[in-house]
Amino acid sequence: MNCKQCGKCGAKWLDGQLYWATGAKAKEEDLAGLVCNNLGDDQCINPKRGDVTGDTWEKRDEFAQKQQKEWEEQRDR
Numbered sequence: 811m812n813c814k815q816c817g818k819c820g821a822k823w824l825d826g827q828l829y830w831a832t833g834a835k836a837k838e839e840d841l842a843g844l845v846c847n848n849l850g851d852d853q854c855i856n857p858k859r860g861d862v863t864g865d866t867w868e869k870r871d872e873f874a875q876k877q878q879k880e881w882e883e884q885r886d887r
């Protein structure tokens with residue numbers, strides 16, 4: 811089995827599939843947007859570092875705010 815770990819963000823690749831440090835499956839684009847682009851140095855082995863097509867904290871924030879609004883609206887009913 812081919813196993814690589816990023817010393818910078820702790821993400822692991824097993825046979826080409828990326829996993830978060832938590833063990834959940836991840837996309838390289840998301841890892842780049844959430845972690846590697848911010849930490850951004852040469853220790854990071856994410857091949858998608860610098861890619862901005864994945865998840866970012868801005869998108870996550872937007873999503874979380876929408877989610878919270880929906881919950882609040884449901885509570886009001």
Ligand SMILES: [Zn+2]
Nearest residue numbers: 816819846854
């Ligand atoms: Zn990394």
